[in-house]
Amino acid sequence: MKKRYPSYKPSGIEWISDIPIHWSVKRLKRLAKICNGQDQKDVAVPAGAYPIIGTGGEFGRTNHFLHIGPSVILGRKGTIDKPQYIESGKRFWTVDTAYYTVINPTTSPRYFYYCCLTINFEMYKYGSAVPSMTQEVLNQIPFAIPPFSEQKLLANYLDQKTRHINQTIRKKQQLIELLHEEKTAFINHAVTKGIDAGAPMKPSGVEWLGDVPAHWEKRKLKYIVDKIDQLTTNTEFVIAVENIESHTGRLVFDDTQKNYQGQLYAFEEGDILFNKLRPYLAKVHLAEKDGSMSGELLILRPKTGFNNLFVYYRILSYDFIQEVNSSTEGTK
Known part of the structure; x- marks a missing residue:
């Protein structure tokens, strides 16, 4: 996967630059069909069988569904820069502030998802108060596309790499949480007990404060x-x-x-x-x-x-x- 391809050609898209000679540039509309989500108010139930997906992820349940995965959810209004992947066979409902996609049989769903993660949403969005994306704009976004078999290889490679990176991130986050706890405990001790372990102490008269250094005032x-x-x-x-x-x-x-x-x-x-x-x-x-x-x-x-x-x-x-x-x- 790390080897360079033997020859390249101009993509014709400035930000994509050159691509392997056997790849092509395709607009999003050639890879998938964008479909509107629908309001969930009339179908939402507390313990429904299927998830209701918004631009920020799942936030409700329903017994109805609009589509069956695989699919990529794209934001229409609000959070527009967080594409979400829906696994194959998963039934879901998408709200009216999001789009779902019907992915073409000649497109690897996971590769299409990774392509969507590269979209510069800041460049394409409209609206300052509520960022928005139209189907027309999304449909015209170009991607570098290899043959189908290579799409699957690249998607598998990215799955493995991102899985490893995500595991590393989780471990780092756990370490950060522990360090935050240690920092909080250190601050709390320093401002209530001081840093001189041998200092004489006295009751503060405040239950939650406990003993304090004898020379401190309340x-x-x-x-x-x-x-x-x-x-x-x-x-x-x-x-x-x-x-x-x-x-x-x-x-x-x-x-x-x-x-x-x-x-x-x-x-x-x-x-x-x-x-x-x-x-x-x-x-x-x-x-x-x-x-x-x-x-x-x-x-x-x-x-x-x-x-x-x-x-x-x-x-x-x-x-x-x-x-x-x-x-x-x-x-x-």
Whole structure:
């Protein structure tokens, strides 16, 4: 599989470049027929025999089906960049925000699926608020296609490779989860017990806090931070709750520009942003520069004499998150 082919020819498609001389370029419509999904409301039942497939995967069951696999599900609206493969013989229903495909007998279903994974959906989509794809556009997308027997060989090769990669990813994810747990435990211990194992301890008087170093003081949060409610119209750098990664505080932005219709509040470098609506998500961010944020977050500014980073880690700690989450009154 790693050997280069003896000769190539221009594909005529800039982003495909040259292809093996015995391959051809075919539009999607020559490989499969695209069919519209249908609304599931009248057929959905709690424990149906067949899955209801949307652009994000299965989200319901039904006793009716639109097609029998193999098929590739393509997004029509919403999540358009996640093709899904339906195994041979599997009956399914597809919602009206997705397409299902009837794959030609001369096309390897798995090879067709891998081709669909290469589509540059950003280049073909329309609509900014809700990304969408039309059948007309999808039908004209070109692919490099080998003979049928070679399609099957390539699909088998990719199945083996992706299976191995997916196994590696799962192992790495398990390791990451363990490291997150270790990090959480380390932070929680450091901000409640300190790092001097030999330090004398005393009861904190707070059940969930337990013993603390004897020279530490107990303070309520309202004596440590100020809650900031300064309105602003500045949208140069805006953080919303979905931009804060749980447990890490890392900021995550996508390429979608959001129009913020509600009120915005100004924060400064060193302020702590805390998700007040769903504290169990542990979305806490220590601002590295000035900006503005939506009303789903609290702005907490450490008072003079308190280290911003220490306060941030204290608020991010497991015990603090659990205590706030169990309170019916939120953060005080």
